[in-house]
Amino acid sequence: MSKPLILVTNDDGITAPGLRLLIQLMNELGDVVVVAPDSPQSGMGHAITLDNTLYSKKVVIDREHGAPKEYSCSGTPADCVKLGLQELLQRKPDIVVSGINHGSNASINVIYSGTMSAAVEAGIEGIPAIGFSLCDYGWNADFTGISESVKQIVRTALKNGIPRGTVLNVNYPKYDGVPLKGAKICRQAKANWKEKFDKRTSPMGKEYYWLTGEFDLLDKGEDTDIHALNNGYASIVPTQFDLTAHYAISTLNTWNFED
């Protein structure tokens, strides 16, 4: 049996520790090709590069633990997947994995997630795809204790495929010395960010803002990703890219637009 072909990408950039770990883990499962941004792209959402040129080059970041083929790309995570599928890979990969993100993509964060945009991009092309994230924003995030789970999930997805029209959004709790309890299939918790803009004045006297905010969980459900994470489990949310709210169509069909 030939080994699966695995495309690995992320949004923190090709040197990020979370990506380097994911590459090592995927090297155990198949033939790995990396196409990842040359610089951090967090908060890029599902951006693609339309009005600018894209550069890509073959790179060696880690001779010992890296993948045989790694490419850095000047674009966004979605660009990396498009470029990988169209130009850099010899054949369609068996799976696309993105991450491991330094920071949560659970709940409403999925909307802003470059990590998940890469997975969605692959999903649109009909390729099984998973985004992995750790709820620890630091560059020195502690990835202890999640490696076996990451490999289990990818192995299971390679065996079973992924439900049609979805990609998986996997998040791990921040490591606090307690072993991971397992993984739960969840729905996205309802939440938003209570934004605060930190208004400052530059040395030249110009006013500017920093966007900051606090996560505001509005959802008491016990079947949510946030509930799983808060209780020491990995959360796995099947995430769709048909954004139609089918339940709302009948209501809207009662509207009279001629008023």
Next chain:
Amino acid sequence: MSKPLILVTNDDGITAPGLRLLIQLMNELGDVVVVAPDSPQSGMGHAITLDNTLYSKKVVIDREHGAPKEYSCSGTPADCVKLGLQELLQRKPDIVVSGINHGSNASINVIYSGTMSAAVEAGIEGIPAIGFSLCDYGWNADFTGISESVKQIVRTALKNGIPRGTVLNVNYPKYDGVPLKGAKICRQAKANWKEKFDKRTSPMGKEYYWLTGEFDLLDKGEDTDIHALNNGYASIVPTQFDLTAHYAISTLNTWNFED
């Protein structure tokens, strides 16, 4: 009765003809505040500015037909909405309208849409929101014949509210001399882009790419946005930001991750 407060934004930038028309139309319906990007942001998806400073300034673009208050912002459409809600508006607006985009946001394009990210940002905050787009990519796009429909839809949304957990994605067909036939409530058509990367060499001998592609409709349904647009109707898709594929949860719960 006090007039509704309407926040207007877009992703083509504050000088775009589609935005200027939308402002004029909204001036007829309520008190308008504009917060829009100072430069085009197309293809930005749901990006937000986390690693950079944000600038905003009060501007006058069109003394005759503009809004009383207009702000340009250095950020993305989602940034504009966050900044507007948090810092620039005196109270929560009654509705947020985004557009009129120069180019289609129907079908899978919604995923990459800055126009719709602004609407979604408002939707997350519980504010009724609508994104408007015209299937004509040119800066000189012909907006003939859609003004009454835009006002009707906004008036109806102000009266009825918008179904919970959704924002509306409204697209208009490119004008070809035939009057708009009406508006249809639709689902997002299944489609993808067949990417082609145009590989070139710079004057300095460096290889680079332009992302190009062709829209590939995979969906023969007559209830889709593309079908409505192809038949001369505006399409209205209720778009959700709970991305959970609830239908897939039971399947995933049959998986055994211990294998």
